[in-house]
Amino acid sequence: MEILITGGAGFLGQQLIRKLLDNGTVTLDGKPHPISRIVCFDQGEGRIVDPKVANVAGSIADPATVSSLVNRDTRVVVHLAAVVSGTAEADFELGMRVNLDGTRNLLEACRAVGTQPRVLFSSSIAVFGGDLPPLVTDATTPTPQGSYGAQKLIGEVLVQDYSRKGFIDGRSVRVPTVVVRPGTPNGAASGFASGIIREPLAGVEAILPVDPSTEMWIASPRAVVGMFLHALGLPAADWGWHRSVNLPGLVASMHEEMAALRKVGGDAAVALVRHQPDENVMRLVRTWAARFDTSRALAMGFRADSDFDAIVRAYVEDNAAAVRLKA
Amino acid sequence: MEILITGGAGFLGQQLIRKLLDNGTVTLDGKPHPISRIVCFDQGEGRIVDPKVANVAGSIADPATVSSLVNRDTRVVVHLAAVVSGTAEADFELGMRVNLDGTRNLLEACRAVGTQPRVLFSSSIAVFGGDLPPLVTDATTPTPQGSYGAQKLIGEVLVQDYSRKGFIDGRSVRVPTVVVRPGTPNGAASGFASGIIREPLAGVEAILPVDPSTEMWIASPRAVVGMFLHALGLPAADWGWHRSVNLPGLVASMHEEMAALRKVGGDAAVALVRHQPDENVMRLVRTWAARFDTSRALAMGFRADSDFDAIVRAYVEDNAAAVRLKA
Numbered sequence: 183m184e185i186l187i188t189g190g191a192g193f194l195g196q197q198l199i200r201k202l203l204d205n206g207t208v209t210l211d212g213k214p215h216p217i218s219r220i221v222c223f224d225q226g227e228g229r230i231v232d233p234k235v236a237n238v239a240g241s242i243a244d245p246a247t248v249s250s251l252v253n254r255d256t257r258v259v260v261h262l263a264a265v266v267s268g269t270a271e272a273d274f275e276l277g278m279r280v281n282l283d284g285t286r287n288l289l290e291a292c293r294a295v296g297t298q299p300r301v302l303f304s305s306s307i308a309v310f311g312g313d314l315p316p317l318v319t320d321a322t323t324p325t326p327q328g329s330y331g332a333q334k335l336i337g338e339v340l341v342q343d344y345s346r347k348g349f350i351d352g353r354s355v356r357v358p359t360v361v362v363r364p365g366t367p368n369g370a371a372s373g374f375a376s377g378i379i380r381e382p383l384a385g386v387e388a389i390l391p392v393d394p395s396t397e398m399w400i401a402s403p404r405a406v407v408g409m410f411l412h413a414l415g416l417p418a419a420d421w422g423w424h425r426s427v428n429l430p431g432l433v434a435s436m437h438e439e440m441a442a443l444r445k446v447g448g449d450a451a452v453a454l455v456r457h458q459p460d461e462n463v464m465r466l467v468r469t470w471a472a473r474f475d476t477s478r479a480l481a482m483g484f485r486a487d488s489d490f491d492a493i494v495r496a497y498v499e500d501n502a503a504a505v506r507l508k509a
Numbered sequence: 510m511e512i513l514i515t516g517g518a519g520f521l522g523q524q525l526i527r528k529l530l531d532n533g534t535v536t537l538d539g540k541p542h543p544i545s546r547i548v549c550f551d552q553g554e555g556r557i558v559d560p561k562v563a564n565v566a567g568s569i570a571d572p573a574t575v576s577s578l579v580n581r582d583t584r585v586v587v588h589l590a591a592v593v594s595g596t597a598e599a600d601f602e603l604g605m606r607v608n609l610d611g612t613r614n615l616l617e618a619c620r621a622v623g624t625q626p627r628v629l630f631s632s633s634i635a636v637f638g639g640d641l642p643p644l645v646t647d648a649t650t651p652t653p654q655g656s657y658g659a660q661k662l663i664g665e666v667l668v669q670d671y672s673r674k675g676f677i678d679g680r681s682v683r684v685p686t687v688v689v690r691p692g693t694p695n696g697a698a699s700g701f702a703s704g705i706i707r708e709p710l711a712g713v714e715a716i717l718p719v720d721p722s723t724e725m726w727i728a729s730p731r732a733v734v735g736m737f738l739h740a741l742g743l744p745a746a747d748w749g750w751h752r753s754v755n756l757p758g759l760v761a762s763m764h765e766e767m768a769a770l771r772k773v774g775g776d777a778a779v780a781l782v783r784h785q786p787d788e789n790v791m792r793l794v795r796t797w798a799a800r801f802d803t804s805r806a807l808a809m810g811f812r813a814d815s816d817f818d819a820i821v822r823a824y825v826e827d828n829a830a831a832v833r834l835k836a
Contacts, residue, residue, distance in 0.1 A: 342652075
């Protein structure tokens with residue numbers, strides 16, 4: 183069985199590919215399927231060298247390129263490719279091209295092969311924004327307050343309609359803010375939530391642009407990759423007619439993040455977090471939802487991290503080379 | 510001031526243009542603005558001949574064509590052009606091209622002129638479907654169960670985001686099923702609700718494909734045109750950050766429609782309605798919402814028809830040539 187992963191060279195894509203290679207199979211509807219090939223598609227080539235992995239570089243915004251990625255053996259597609267929130271807000275046309283046109287290109291390629299591939303769309307809690315209830319549920323109407331969230335919401339509507347029409351077997355998961363994101367800072371407006379753990383552990387100063395009491399809805403890369411595989415594995419009947427779900431996460435304030443940082447990196451690490459309020463970031467963060475009732479996802483078997491300390495410990499395990507300070 | 514009306518050759522567009530010509534002005538934010546020119550854009554040329562009306566034929570799916578329609582004098586845009594529900598379901602690609610690409614082309618053309626035109630997007634209650642509450646409100650999450658509704662919902666998300674970014678001053682109105690639609694039957698799955706009035710009054714047999722107890726959420730062409738002008742006239746502040754609204758209508762069962770038909774067309778007219786259940790139509794209609802709480806729209810000053818009898822009387826007044834049977 184062949185798997186296509188768009189945005190596969192990103193941190194989640196690479197972690198997912200490693201997990202798939204370790205497993206050797208993908209479980210669909212309770213049955214394991216041996217993996218013959220993983221196509222890792224991204225702007226640049228992925229870093230995983232393996233006989234089963236084809237690293238392909240190209241633009242998701244180009245229909246012909248995307249069409250060439252999907253064939254009748256492509257049973258599973260994981261669509262991660264996206265321009266992140268801050269970038270999509272700063273460069274509207276780029277966001278529309280990658281996040282909207284790119285998603286359409288992929289769905290059209292899947293429709294064209296006629297084999298109803300199983301498609302996992304990585305959506306985001308950024309579909310919610312504005313005047314939200316204190317607890318966001320699966321019944322809360324998405325009202326994105328950023329172009330990234332708007333484009334993700336449109337992707338969900340398309341995944342839903344392509345599934346209803348039988349063109350694909352689609353599933354959209356609204357991913358919490360992923361913390362701790364490894365690597366270098368990107369254009370995500372929520373980047374500080376990872377930065378205040380990652381940079382101090384590397385012995386580098388990090389800026390906290392919001393009030394330390396600020397809460398966010400968070401999941402670790404490990405948990406998210408696990409939930410991606412779970413979303414793919416569920417029978418279509420478990421999704422029913424509604425193909426979007428809010429993923430479980432945990433509420434963490436920046437205070438709690440720093441407490442976890444202290445346990446792992448000591449006072450020296452915490453001293454590297456500099457509180458420098460940024461009104462633009464705060465205004466955006468205020469429109470985000472931090473507390474979710476994810477009972478639908480929990481009933482479907484999705485599982486979040488246990489606590490924030492475990493998230494930081496997992497980061498240290500998975501990124502030993504990037505950690506210099508220890509408590 | 511110049512006005513662009515896409516889909517302007519359709520029955521709502523033509524009725525809107527006649528009303529605009531009668532008024533001579535458009536009221537925006539309480540202030541009347543003289544109309545210098547109305548561009549009526551559609552696949553074919555509009556039928557209204559007037560020095561102020563430019564009838565332009567072309568494809569809304571062609572970016573260059575659409576771009577040529579909008580200039581810095583285009584203060585108001587009314588976007589009616591669409592492939593209707595039954596057609597969008599039967600021809601997926603056509604629906605995507607006209608309803609999604611067409612809307613994007615128009616919004617891009619408006620963004621390009623840089624003057625933040627006021628854009629009214631004719632959305633539909635077809636954005637709702639599936640497991641709905643007994644009473645749909647503005648807080649109900651749109652869950653379209655047809656490609657037409659999905660494409661209209663995507664249009665709303667785009668109008669919302671283009672407005673938030675300041676590219677346009679957009680407003681989306683979710684139009685009830687329009688009854689009595691004049692002219693010949695089209696590809697709308699809800700067409701029977703007009704057909705069972707229009708055809709018998711013309712002395713022609715009409716098919717009722719659903720149970721007579723079936724209820725629908727209905728507004729007359731006159732009421733809809735009035736609500737379009739109201740939606741355009743409201744100050745942006747009255748919309749706030751949420752640019753979509755469920756329009757007021759009235760609940761009418763097919764029983765009630767036939768009772769109204771009897772009053773105007775007599776027993777001879779009612780005898781021309783043939784009940785011939787169609788499981789496909791019934792399955793679709795069952796997913797539609799019939800009862801709405803439109804308190805937000807009412808508070809904003811939108812007004813529906815008073816009762817179904819008035820709707821039929823208005824049809825007879827406006828379409829005297831198409832009415833042969835009288836009670």
